[in-house]
């Protein structure tokens with residue numbers, strides 16, 4: 001893969017993260033703010049609400065996309081950090097392997113949990 | 121009373137001994153530069169002190185050093201600018217030290233070479249026809265061409281500090297200096313050295329290079345433009361106006377009507393000792 005495409009995709013995912021992280025933070029963690037404006041819902045972290053979201057297809061899709069983009073963004077960043085700390089042409093392929101396998105593993109794990117929960 | 125400045129210099133002689141700090145007292149004259157102080161030490165106090173300098177006017181790039189924790193050109197910086205009566209002078213970071221304040225800049229020049237820092241044309245140049253360059257086309261690369269290869273930007277760059285194989289701000293800024301030039305057709309060739317691991321993408325825009333550059337080159341800006349041009353080139357969107365050739369120049373032709381004239385001669389060749397006698 002062209003080195004610059006990886007970088008461009010990190011920039012791109014960063015842009016998406018502004019939106020997705022915004023929705024996530026506003027909905028889940030700043031839950032006193034939205035209801036004041038008649039939006040969102042109260043107590044989003046109550047188990048019943050979590051259950052409801054876990055069975056809503058839109059939310060499940062949101063989780064998987066958010067997970068994929070955040071993992072790509074964070075792990076590409078980690079790759080950049082590692083390749084500068086262990087700067088050598090020999091270490092690069094090991095760093096790529098490590099970052100890809102860990103990233104893909106976490107992506108499949110997260111997807112399995114959210115999709116699996118949706119299906120039961 | 122005579123004003124004095126205390127100059128502490130890091131001494132190192134690559135003889136296996138660790139670096140040590142040596143202190144000198146220097147009488148401070150008005151307008152005295154850091155280089156003047158070092159010259160005073162070398163001429164009057166300690167002839168064994170090693171530092172590099174040549175032009176003494178901020179143009180050769182030899183005298184970059186680390187003064188009170190910040191990189192400066194020693195000849196271009198007056199002592200009063202530092203604002204302290206104690207100077208702590210060390211060699212430029214991110215380069216191996218040869219002796220005292222002299223660092224080995226070969227890695228800078230090697231990295232500079234890899235980006236093909238010259239105009240690349242697809243055709244043989246025609247010496248009789250100049251390439252037309254509009255003022256905005258000159259402006260596109262002008263400030264990047266002020267680089268004197270002093271290494272200050274590299275010494276400030278946090279990526280260079282951890283990754284010695286990173287191309288670095290000096291080389292990257294020069295890659296853009298030539299790629300942005302309307303006379304250049306070498307961007308595709310230059311891409312090989314830029315678009316790779318430890319190439320342009322390892323710049324994380326700390327901006328230290330631009331802040332420290334004594335010549336106002338702004339390498340960080342050049343690097344961001346380079347990134348944009350590379351991404352645009354993936355989609356076939358990196359375009360420059362094709363350089364056109366001007367009319368043939370005849371060296372014998374008379375200047376056109378109304379063109380400004382050179383001033384009248386006030387000295388004839390016979391008046392000077394260069395007239396041959």
Ligand code: HEM
Nearest residue numbers: 011014015017018021070073074076077078080323324325
């Ligand atoms: C608001 C959303 C975000 C935006 C706009 C954003 C933007 C960016 C950009 C543009 C870069 C590239 C910097 C460079 O090339 O030097 C970057 C790097 C990075 N990002 Fe994010 N990011 C966001 C959220 C996140 C999150 C949630 C994480 C953690 C999972 C993260 C982890 C990283 C890491 C580790 C780097 C590499 C650091 C580096 O290269 O210096 N970012 N981010």
Ligand code: SF4
Nearest residue numbers: 267268270271273333
């Ligand atoms: S860009 Fe500036 S700081 Fe860097 S080498 Fe050139 S003149 Fe020195």
Ligand code: FES
Nearest residue numbers: 174176181183195
């Ligand atoms: S001596 Fe030439 S730049 Fe300082």
